[in-house]
Amino acid sequence: MTTIHLPPLPRVAPTLTCDPAAISTCGADLLAASAQVDDLGSFVAGAARVGDWTGDASTAYHEAIVPTGRRADAMSLALRSVAQRVEEHAVEMQRLLDRRTDLEDRQQHLAQQVAYLRSQVATTTEDDAADLQADCDRVKAQVEAYETDLDTWVADLAAEESEMNQAFTRVLSAADVERIYGGVADPADGALRDKPGAGASPAEVNAWWDSLTHEQQQAIIAASPGSIGNLDGIPAWARDAANTVALDRDLADYAHTEDEGVLTDDERTWYENARAADEARREIEGRVDPVTGEPIESQIYIYDPAAFDGDGAIAISAGNLDTADNVAVVVPGFGTDGESAAYQADRAATLYESTRFLDPDATNASMFWIGYDAPDNAPWDEGFDGAGVLTEQMAAAGGERLADTIDGLRDSRDGDPAHLTAIGHSYGSTTTGHGAHDHGLDVDEIVFVGSPGAGGDTNNAGDTGIDPEHVWAGANSRDPIADLGNHGWVHGETVFGAGLGDDPAEDEFGGNRFEAESETRGGAFSFGDHSKYFDHDTESLHNISQIVNGNYDEVEHADHVYDPWWGGVQDPEYDRDPTSPATQP
Amino acid sequence: MRLLAGLLLVVVVASGCRTGDDVNGGTGDDAAAALEAQRDEVRQAAADLVTGAVAALGGRPSNTTGGFEGCESTFNDEYRTYQYRASGRVDVDAGAARPYVDALASVLSDAGFGEPVAGGRPGGQTLSAERGDLSATFSELPGQGDYVLLTVHGPCVEVPEDDRDDWLTRPDPSPYL
Known part of the structure; x- marks a missing residue:
């Protein structure tokens, strides 16, 4: 046996x-x-x-x-x-x-x-x-x-x-x-002494950062987050780490000060912006990547709750800005300030979900960018900021800041460039137009949606400084804001010097127009349609996502708006039945 | 000065123009009750479906979470309607056979969902079904890994203007399973 x-x-x-x-x-x-x-x-x-x-x-x-x-x-x-x-x-x-x-x-x-x-x-x-x-x-x-x-x-x-x-x-x-x-020198001190001064280019900043040891970098993040958190040229991971320290510190500080009953009016405004930033990052992290089923990573790229007289500057990405194949920067418009961060974060997360869903083999990052002083209210409501929407001043200043941010993103990924798209919505499209025309946005694609005008000097797609084939416009036929741009030969600018620039969806502008109608669009002009461009399962989000992913053949083109000399402005999209392409599982 | 367009914008905002397509009216309490009930129903359905998927394919569940999400935006940059959406992932046993979704039709039926409909998504395939107002979709992406994903969501419910920001930022961190 x-x-x-x-x-x-x-x-x-x-x-x-x-x-x-x-x-x-x-x-x-x-x-x-x-x-x-x-x-x-x-x-x-x-x-x-x-x-x-x-x-x-x-x-x-x-x-x-x-x-x-x-x-x-x-x-x-x-x-x-x-x-x-x-x-x-x-x-x-x-x-x-x-x-x-x-x-x-x-x-x-x-x-x-x-x-x-x-x-x-x-x-x-x-x-x-x-x-x-x-x-x-x-x-x-x-x-x-x-x-x-x-x-x-x-x-x-x-x-x-x-x-x-x-x-x-x-x-x-x-x-x-x-x-x-006791008496030990902080490794951050020596490293900060060599930091390039104000006015240094993002490339110089990036070279300095790369010259530091890991210990020095970590020390600066912890001891002096404000010195690098919003500094263009610093990689997104380090900006996020520094801004996270700064945000968590502010939340603790302001909460304590409020408990003590000594919070000033300014501090209360900054505290509200800090809480909005906190809600924004949580909004992104609470969403799920449609390809992996795992939580979406967030990165706080800009955090300055006191910026712009208390309106606040906040930019947070859904996805990793340092490594993503495709990076999109969304520039919001009228009515935006720090307290809008949660909604803008939702929009960034939605764009992230859509881009990932439509191309699961690519990696993505979508960042909302409240990095400029946008006109954020009616002048007789909370102050005179809203009056800024009357002019291009805020768009021009914002365009310069946007160009700096884009340069920072580029230089911090030297040798590993992302396919980079700037998306301007509403007054943000005027800002994007100024950034492109006045400062040469170093992007691969420019997308204008719901645009009241691409800026006074951006008269055609070529004026953006990039190939007109990569200039895009989405305009819902019911969106009255998108109808404000200059059309034809005779318009507010030629008659009164008025307006925010040319309509990028018009044939004479020379860019691509994509379909952007909504199945829930109004019967005639409807302001609700001005805010639907980033909603899931819309033509607009589908096409924006395909552009961001560089899948141009998948973009559904629309016929341009035109303005014949014998009649009013014509929009061929007005009578087309909208569709609802899937942008999520 | 380029005043005209800006002036129109400001006037529009001050006049309180709003979109007119209501999905589901009602008071804040009505909307809250509807969304709370939807949350319970969606989470229970998602728990049943993930549990069923594990029984059918083996493996282990993860990221069984959910939250309130905006459906339709309105002027100026806020959501008019909200829904509850739950998701989950099941990393299947090594022995499970593709397509995984073939084994999940009975899971949907056992949970009371109607006839499953096979479909596609970029890079993968889906199996969807409905139960009343709820929609559930299993999906798999062969090029991404050996797992199936689940999403379950309810209908969009209109929320009164004063409550919209609260629903946007309302946390719901606890897993349903």
Whole structure:
């Protein structure tokens, strides 16, 4: 009788319950706290010193604050160290979770094989015994390899938890912090001394950033997020990290100040902008990539809650701006300020979803760009900003800023250029037109949607500085704003010098017009149709997405608006039945 | 000065012009009740379908989340209507046979959905069905990996103007499964 040596059952991997996202959030909070404490150190070293105050009291005061500043600097470094270790911990725990998933799959597979082999023992014949033993030996070797990997995993988990624990315990007391970090120079300080001055080009900024060590870069992100967060030429990942620190710090600061009842009116406005930015990033991260089914990554590219007299500057992308094949920058128009960030984020996420859905093999990033002072209300409502929509002044200033942002995106991806599209909506199209004409937008495609005019000097597609074949216009026939642009020979500009420039959907402009009607369009002019260009399952979003993806053959072209000398403006799209192409699963 | 177009814009905003196509009127309470009920129904359906997909194809579920999303925008840049949309992913067992969606028709039927309809999407294929106002779609993308995706959503509900921003930013982070 032959004896069969069966393989052992593989052990089950220990349960591991952990939430790397929550750990990462904890790390971000600690980094924000580090920045807050660093602010105290900077305050003591700067504004807290009273230059024109002399005498014994002054001497006593200044001697007294020195240790406070020193302790703050040391505490900031300690917090930063722990925060960065917590971030590493989040990444490592995710790796360990992934490894455990793999081990679990292997264990189940092996357990099934062992069970099968055991079931064969009773029925196998002497003739088959050798083959069965060979199978048992093969599975036994696999079980042993699995057990070794399981032991390694358990050891790695224990080591990671121990190292994380040590990172906390080594700075548990103030004495420990002072002993380790007291008087230690912040690596950010030296690096910032070499930072290019104001007016430096994005390429110069990028070269400086690339010259820093990883430690220096991380130190600047934590200690001085404002110095790089909105600086063109810095890669998006670093801007996002710095702006995340700044945003989390502001949210904590303003919440505390509000609780204390000492929030000023300006601070309240900035706090509202900070909360809007927070809602915007959450809006994007709460959405799901239609190809992977996983949450969409967000990057905070611009965060300045006090910009433009409190209107705020915020730009956040859905997708990774540093690596995406196709990058779209959406320039919003009238009525936009920092508090519009959540809706604009929704629009960016919707465009991201559509571009990914329509071309799952390409990677994408779509960024809303509240990077200029847009006319954001009626003059008799909240102030005089709205009056800006009467003129092109704000569009011209915004166009310059837009060109800087585009240059920054380009230079931070030197050698790995994205297919880059600027999309101007409403007054944002006037801004985009100015950016293109006045400053030469370094983009591959320009898309005007719902345009009241492409800017006074952008008289045809060629004036944008890019190939007219890559200049596009979407105009819903019911959108009254899109009907405001100059048409034909005789118009507001020729008669009164009035208007925001030429209609980019007109034949004389010389660009491509794409279909942009909506199945829910109004019967005649309907202002609701001015805001539907980015809604899912619309002609407009479908065509914009195909342009962003560079799939020109998939774009549904429309006949241009024209203005014959014998009659009024004609729109061939008016009588066409709209369609609803799918832009999401 | 290029005044004319801008002046028209400002007048339009000040006059409070609005789109006139109502999908579903009602008070804020009515809309809230409808969307809350939709949320419960969509999440339960999604949980049933993901559980059924795991039973049919093996593997494990992930990213079983949902949230309120805008449907139709209106002037000036806000959503007039909202719906609840849930999604999920199932990484199938190595032994599962493509097309995965072939094994999911019975999952939809068992969950009370009507006759499944096969369709396509860029890079993949779909299987969709409806149950009352709910729509559910399974999809797979062979070039992307060994998984199926699920989306379930309800109808678009009109929300009163004062409540629109709240629905846009309303968080719903807890997984349905």
